Amino acid sequence: MTSRREFLKASSLALLIAPLLGKPEEAKASKANTQYGVLVDTRRCVDCKACQIACKEWWGNKPEPNKWKTDFDANTFTFIANYEVGQYPNSFLLNVKKQCMHCQDPACVAVCPTGAMYQDEKGRVLWDSSKCIGCRYCVEACPYGVPVFDFDTEKISKCWFCYDRVDARIEPACVSTCPTNALQFGTLEEIRSKALKLKEEGYPVFGLNELGGTSWIYVFPKEVSPQELGFPKRKSLFLVQVRSYIKEIGLALSGITVLGVLGHLVFWRSKREKSEESKEEKMKAGEVVKK
Amino acid sequence: MSQLMVVSREKAIKAFSKAQRWVHMHLLHFVAAFIITGLPLIHKELFGWIALALEYPFSFLFKGAYEPFSLGLEIARWTHRLSAFGLAIVLIPYAVLELFRIKHWEIWPECWSWSCLSKGVRDLTEYYLHKKKRDFGKYNLGQKLWTWVVIIGLIWMFSTGIVLWAKEYFSIDLVLWAHLLHDIGFYIAVIGLTIHVYLATMIPEHRPMIEAMFDTGELPEEFVREHHPKWYEKIMKMKKD
Numbered sequence: 001m002t003s004r005r006e007f008l009k010a011s012s013l014a015l016l017i018a019p020l021l022g023k024p025e026e027a028k029a030s031k032a033n034t035q036y037g038v039l040v041d042t043r044r045c046v047d048c049k050a051c052q053i054a055c056k057e058w059w060g061n062k063p064e065p066n067k068w069k070t071d072f073d074a075n076t077f078t079f080i081a082n083y084e085v086g087q088y089p090n091s092f093l094l095n096v097k098k099q100c101m102h103c104q105d106p107a108c109v110a111v112c113p114t115g116a117m118y119q120d121e122k123g124r125v126l127w128d129s130s131k132c133i134g135c136r137y138c139v140e141a142c143p144y145g146v147p148v149f150d151f152d153t154e155k156i157s158k159c160w161f162c163y164d165r166v167d168a169r170i171e172p173a174c175v176s177t178c179p180t181n182a183l184q185f186g187t188l189e190e191i192r193s194k195a196l197k198l199k200e201e202g203y204p205v206f207g208l209n210e211l212g213g214t215s216w217i218y219v220f221p222k223e224v225s226p227q228e229l230g231f232p233k234r235k236s237l238f239l240v241q242v243r244s245y246i247k248e249i250g251l252a253l254s255g256i257t258v259l260g261v262l263g264h265l266v267f268w269r270s271k272r273e274k275s276e277e278s279k280e281e282k283m284k285a286g287e288v289v290k291k
Numbered sequence: 292m293s294q295l296m297v298v299s300r301e302k303a304i305k306a307f308s309k310a311q312r313w314v315h316m317h318l319l320h321f322v323a324a325f326i327i328t329g330l331p332l333i334h335k336e337l338f339g340w341i342a343l344a345l346e347y348p349f350s351f352l353f354k355g356a357y358e359p360f361s362l363g364l365e366i367a368r369w370t371h372r373l374s375a376f377g378l379a380i381v382l383i384p385y386a387v388l389e390l391f392r393i394k395h396w397e398i399w400p401e402c403w404s405w406s407c408l409s410k411g412v413r414d415l416t417e418y419y420l421h422k423k424k425r426d427f428g429k430y431n432l433g434q435k436l437w438t439w440v441v442i443i444g445l446i447w448m449f450s451t452g453i454v455l456w457a458k459e460y461f462s463i464d465l466v467l468w469a470h471l472l473h474d475i476g477f478y479i480a481v482i483g484l485t486i487h488v489y490l491a492t493m494i495p496e497h498r499p500m501i502e503a504m505f506d507t508g509e510l511p512e513e514f515v516r517e518h519h520p521k522w523y524e525k526i527m528k529m530k531k532d
Binding site: 113114115116128130131132133135136137139140141145149234236239240242243246247249250251253254257258261264265267268271 | 331332333334335337357358360361364365368419420422458459463464466467468470471474475477478481482485486489493494
């Protein structure tokens with residue numbers, strides 16, 4: 001048995017050594033780099049559009065005086081899409097909030113030539129206005145059709161995952177305003193485990209592994225297949241992938257061509273020298289015969 | 292001296308017209324501009340420095356509008372587009388001119404059969420890899436293929452380029468396809484141009500071709516007889532007739 005004195009000695013030593021091991025710093029860093037996610041539970045959405053309004057309010061985007069927006073535009077980072085699901089009499093209206101999915105492996109970041117579109121250490125897909133040249137490569141690449149080109153500013157525009165609020169430990173504007181708890185914010189780990197649980201219960205889930213996984217994970221009623229609701233909207237990732245392969249193959253083939261050409265140069269010159277030597281030899285031989 | 296010049300002029304064969312030489316010269320300038328401005332867009336990791344070099348002279352004009360690298364890419368993009376516009380101005384009248392004399396093009400296949408094609412390929416390997424003389428016409432199979440690659444490639448790059456330039460008027464999927472095809476065209480151009488420029492400039496025996504394309508438009512009779520015997524015979528026959 002250890003005496004009280006030995007225990008105190010050991011614990012004080014541990015306290016002294018612990019900071020030297022650097023573990024608390026690591027823990028701090030991992031906390032700072034925590035990835036966040038949102039669970040979009042479409043079963044709970046009642047189409048109140050509070051999220052749409054909260055988003056516009058927070059980001060100072062123009063309101064929609066006449067008609068609710070049903071697609072992304074420079075002033076609409078999020079909107080509710082309505083779908084009629086099932087067949088009469090067993091049909092119902094499904095409301096699906098759409099915004100940037102904040103992919104784990106974002107195609108928009110991969111194709112951005114200037115590095116304006118980037119994924120930060122917290123897994124959010126953000127963009128830097130001063131770097132954006134409005135080339136719209138991200139618009140082409142996004143499988144969900146999220147980034148839109150703003151013809152006024154000649155730059156793109158999309159959901160920011162309320163990075164300023166999240167950094168200040170406040171939920172994104174849309175989440176905090178949702179009255180039915182259809183939007184649930186948390187660390188990506190928490191959100192993924194919630195989604196997995198629902199998947200095990202038989203609910204269709206989108207975003208766990210699809211297209212490399214997303215930070216915004218969707219849960220649908222059992223009757224629904226996410227593909228029918230535009231998850232993903234376009235099959236652009238295939239072409240984006242093909243383009244990246246083409247780039248690598250093209251670069252390799254160009255390099256091989258340059259090497260081939262250099263090889264041919266050496267070969268041609270050596271042959272030339274040989275033929276010149278043989279010419280000279282012949283000349284000499286001719287001279288000898290003449291003599 | 293003057294006598295010598297007269298002799299050499301008599302013994303020369305016209306290979307390229309003034310229009311052809313002029314267009315080739317401008318094609319060279321514009322294609323160089325396309326490649327220089329396209330490289331930082333397609334391979335920013337390797338050629339991003341080109342964008343920064345392009346940005347430097349303009350950095351005073353557009354101060355604060357963009358980050359330096361982004362401004363460089365924007366300038367590269369606009370130079371790329373203006374080059375396309377310039378090339379179109381040069382090429383469209385020339386294409387019309389060439390279409391009028393389409394029957395006189397020397398790039399049509401001499402015969403249509405597999406054996407003919409295999410003979411063409413064999414001739415190419417014999418000439419380029421074994422240095423043996425072959426009875427080529429004005430253009431051998433490789434030169435003909437390259438000319439067709441240039442003609443089809445220009446149409447290919449212009450049409451996909453227009454889709455990329457005016458992308459708001461086309462569907463996103465079409466733009467994505469155009470992007471892919473434009474990329475593929477770029478690598479075909481780079482590979483083809485590497486071979487074309489090498490064979491034209493680095494092989495000492497081909498030196499007269501450079502003079503013909505960039506200076507006189509004429510090839511020495513001796514060169515034509517040695518490298519393009521079939522064409523030589525054709526010209527001699529025409530002269531006799």
